[in-house]
Every structure is written in C-alpha cells, then in structure tokens.
Amino acid sequence: MVKITTCTLEYPADGLTMTGHLALPAGSDRRPAVLLGPEGMGLSDVERRRADALAELGYVVLAFDLHGGRYLGDPEEMLARCMPLLSDPDRMRGIGRAALNVLRAEPRTDPDRIAAIGYGTGGAIALELGRDGASLRAIGTVNATTTGRPGEAARIGCPVWAGVGSEDPIMPPAQREAFTAEMQAAGVDWRLTVYGGALHAFHHPPVDHPTVPAVGHHPQHAQRAWHDVVSLLTECLPVTEVLGAMPQTGP
Template identity: 30%
Template sequence: MKKLFLLAFAFVTLQHVEAKLVTKPVVYEHNGTKLEGYLAYDDEKTAPGKSAGVLVVPEWWGVNAYIKSRADQLAQLGYVAFVADMYGQGMATEDPKQAEEWAGRFYGKPLMAERARAGLDQLLEVDRVDKSKVAAIGFCFGGSAVQALAYTGAPLAGIASFHGGAVPAPPSAAGKVKAKLLLMNGAIDKMVTLSDRVELEKSLEAAGVDYQSIDYAHALHAFTNPNADRIAKEKGMEGIGYNETAARRSWQQMQIFFDEIFGRKK
C-alpha cells in the first residue's frame, strides 16, 4: 500500500511539474496569409495582466524547433513568449536558397515590420500579458525585423537583436521610437560588417534612439544557433558558426536589458 501511495504521489507530482510550461500553436492571419505562431508561458510564473511579454522573430529558416526552444527558455524565465510566423503556416526550411527567396520578399519593404506587427498583436491579445511591459527579440532575419518594427513606433519597451542584419532607422523614426535597442553582433560577422553596423548607429544617433551595441569577439553570423556549424557543413553555407561563449553572454545581456526596461524582478 505504501508503495502504491508513493507511486501515485510521484505521478501526481510529475503531472504538476509538467503542467508548469504551457505551449501551443496559434493560427492567425495577415493580409490573407495564414500563419502559425507558437505561444509559451509558465502557468505558475505568470498571471493574468501581470506578466511581461516577449515577441520572438525567427531566423530566415522560419518557425522551427530551435526558435520554439528559445520561446520555451523565455517562458522558464517567467515571460509570456510568442514566436511570430513571418512566412506562412508550415513554411520552414534548412535550404539557404529557399530561405533567401522567402526572406527576400521582406528586406527593405514595409511588409517586414507589418508581418512582425501581426505577431505582436497576437502576443498583446494573451490575457496574461501586461501590455505596458512588452519587448521583441529576433535572430538574424528576425533581428532585422524587430529593428524595423521598433521604427514604426510599435508599443515596445525594447528590442534585442541577435546577429541581426543592420536596418538603418529612416528619418521618419525620429521622435517616434518607443523602444530601447540592444544590438548584439558577431565581431567577425561578414554578413553584417563593421561598416554596416557603423551606418546603423549613425542613423540611430540621428533619430535620437536609445541604443547599445555590443560586438562579441571571434563570433560569426548566427553565433547563437547550436545548429549553425552543421548547417554550414551540410549546406555549404560559409560565414556562419556557433560560438558558445557569445551565445551565453548575449543571452545574459538580454536578461540584464529586460531587467532595465521591465524593472528588476524581485
């Protein structure tokens, strides 16, 4: 009897632990395109109307297991995280040519910020989110997208761009940007060069945007993605690579940034 009780207790305890992290797909639409995002939060660390929300915009590969794992990490930190779908339901790839084609429809066009905003609107509809405490993060292509979103004056306390393509602030951003910007770059990233980053910073100065830019030593493009080395080898994609130190430091820097823009957690 004692053994049965312990087994039952263990089962109930396991269920309780597993119930903390809530994840689910969210189907929505933007301009006639059916999209499928991903919502993640911890039901014990969040509460209706009281939790900070974080929009997550993927690399140019689309909504995949890696970007969902980033949302899960944010949920474990106590945030409500929502992964925006930029392409369309089921559109994810590891083929660089396919990804380049899909992403090419967005660069330099209003659609980039508009599609990211559609994801933000989904996050803002989640009842657990405190709408005064919302940020956005993005990786590579997604880093470009959250920069573009911030320039529209979207209701964001801040954005964090991990090895994102440099998107200079347009003159129209002056006096409009609500978000503080955290730009985290690979020091030897040949896809986002030092001159690209300097031009971006000049535009942010001109627009009066609050920003900080950090370069991580020895880090290539895609330095946060543990799959980068494999993809580089299998797909012949030069210039990308995982850097564990830069990945760890940048994620920690994001958390410090969140403490600043949301108020330090007690």
Template identity: 35%
Template sequence: MVNQATTPEITTREISYTDTKGQTLIGYLAYPEGENNLPAVLVCPEWWGRNEYIEKRARELAGHGYAAFAIDMYGDKKIAEDAKTANAYMSATFDAPDIIVDRATAALNTLSAQPEVNAAKIAAIGFCYGGKVALDLARSGADIQAVATFHANLSTQTPAQTGHFNAEVLVSHGHDDSMVSLEDVDHFKQEMENAKIAYQVDIYPNAKHGFTNPASDENARKNGVDLGYNPLAEAESFDRMYALLDRILK
C-alpha cells in the same frame, strides 16, 4: 488555437492569426504555467523560419518569467531546411515595403490580446533576419519597450525617427560576421544617434554570423555559407539581453 501542450512548468500553444492581406500566420506561445499579467516578448526568427530553435528560445524566455511568442513571418509556419529556400522565403517578404511590419504588427497585436499578457510590457528580440523584423517593428512606431538583436540585418529603408521609436535597443554582433559588416554596424549607430534613441552595441570577438545557434556550424557546412556557433558569445549576449528585459519590463 491548436496543439496545446503543457509541461509542469511551461505551457505552450500555437495561435493562428492573419496579416492585413489575409495571410494565415501561426505563432507559438510559451509562458509560465498558471501565470498572468506577464511581461511578454516577440521572438523573431532567423531566415529558416519558425523552427524548433526559435521555439526553444521562446520556452527559455518562459522559464525566465515571460510570455514569449515565436512568430511566423512566412505564413502557415513554413520553415526552410536549406539556404536557397530560406533566401526565397525571406526575399518574398521584401516584395512589398509593408510586409515585414504588417506581419510583425499582426503578431504584436495577437500577443497583446492573450489573457496571460500585460500588453503594456512587451519587447521584441530577433536573430539575423528576425533582428531586422524586430527593429523595423520599432521603427514603425510600435508600442514596444525594448528590442534585442543577435547577428542581425541592421539595414533599413525607413530609418528611425525621433519620437517615433519607443524601444531601448541592444545589438549583439559578431566581430567576424561577413554578412553584416562593421561598417553596417557604424551606419546603424549613426541612425540611433540621429534619432536620439537609447542603444548599446556589443561586438563579440571571434564570433561569426549565427553565433547564438548551435546548428550554425552544420548549416554552414551543408549550405556553403559563412556561419559559426560561439557558445561564449551566445551566453554573454543572452545574459545582457535578460538584464535589459528585466530592467525594462519587470
């Protein structure tokens, strides 16, 4: 553990851990100062990596009474500043079928082992690529109680199986998302129905891919990709996420 920092209300620290291949991963834990036995949330990042945006989301969760762990999916807390690099980093995690679940499971085990955390009350949330990470972790049979995704990649090569998926699911999706189509959403709904999983899908009008990230408009301009920030969809989707987490974990 390195780089511990404390504010009057929230404590944060970086935690180094490894996947089963020996890759070093560095996560960022935030939790209410002086609290223990906390419900906890894995925070799975966009394809940009474990950057300040994801750390900010972890601190917000801590402010709501959770221990939140912003996870590292690329190793050595690498982050991307442009879409080409982000795509290369993300694509590398698809090179073998088990990399995403392996690294997400390593993060879950690390979070569960923290002294502040109640290991029986853990959820996962994810943004874009991180939504796939959270869902694939649940699809693997991991012991997590809830998953919430935002403008997520919903595709999978290993569909959820009845009795092997322990989480209730909330999907927040933008109607104008050109990267994940409404047809993709329908396929995901069918997956959930087939596996008899409790789920809800909310479609937000006038919302594009990346609608929760205030940097999306600038990222779109710099990289020539179809992203867009929508503060109304952001606020409503987060209200629904917190309602889910509070109901399931508290």
C-alpha cells in the same frame, strides 16, 4: 523546473497562415510579454526553447513565424524569400504587427509591457516595429544591425540593444556603423555588443543542412548573447515575481 504551458497559434500575415509558438508562465495574472523572432530559416525548436526559457522567467512569449509554418533549410529557398522581405519595410512591419496583435490579445499579456527580441530576419522585423512606432519597452537583436528609411528611427521609443559577431560579413563594420549612426541621430538609447571572432548566426546551434557562407556556431558567445538578452529584459521589462533564476546556459 518551473511549470509552463505552451500551445500553437495560427494567424494570418503576409498572405500566409502563420504558426506561432505561445509560452505562458505559471499562474493566471497578467505578465510582461516578449515577441520573439527567428532567423531567416524560420521558426524552429531553437526559438521554441528560447520562448519556453523566457516563460520560465515569468514572461508571456510568442515566437512568431516567417514562412507560413515552414522551415526553409534550403539556403537558396531561404534567400529567395528573405532577401525581398528584408528590402521591404512594410512587409516586415506587417509580419511583425500581425504577431504583435496576437500577443497583445493573449489574456495573460500586459499590453503596456511588451519587448521585441529577434535574431537575423526576426531582429530586422523587431527593429521595423520600432521604426513604425510600436509601443515597446525594449528591442533586442542578434545579427540584425539593419538600417531603415530616413528619419523613421525617431519613432523608436525604447532602448535598443544589438549584438553582432566581429567576423560577420553579412553585417560588416560599415553596416554596423550605419546602424549606430542612425540610432544616434534619432536620439535612441542604443547599445551595440560586438562578439570577437564570431561569425553570422553564432548564437544558433549547428544544423544538419547546408547554410549560407560565413555562418558558424560560437558556444561561448552564444551563451553571452543569451545572457545579454535576458539582462536587457531584466532592465527594461522586469517581472514583479521572479519565477526562477536565470538559466545558467541558454537554450
């Protein structure tokens, strides 16, 4: 096991005090960095483990917060907060920019080599950072083939990869087609992976509380999506000194 260090960071965003999880690889040199966004329920141990796994590969990683340190396990409460947020690009960008600024300020971060990876709401925020012109080396999303305001995708200056389940009614074929049309019209270097038979949040391990309909874990595709995320980072944000081999199973 490669030694990493972790800590909790508080920072303001969206009128709240956010609580992020910072994971640092061994050493003292500057490293490429990853901003990691969670599903709509909020930051949990799932994202913390993913941040730690990426730190073991040599990345500085900040898993950012959505709800002021809270995890919204009640679907109605989660939707009441996330639906207005997802319809407000400026709010999403504010949350993303605040976290990105924290990551850039970390002394171990190479500010010229940052990627944004997000799941669900966190993925939508990663895309909005790109549409806002943030300097990123890659954007990767799972369950977030969301579209933005007309013309703003032209500001995306890096490759975009998106993964989605074929049976996800929250991101249905029409939504996926609108997303790819937006990326294509903007001249973005984009890729879309559709995981056959997978529902929404297929990547997320089962939870012990109610969820919105059409959510379901798919173990095989969860592993494939993790490998696809790591492959995107390896291509667009290579680590000069690889600290460890890619985990055979995702966190």
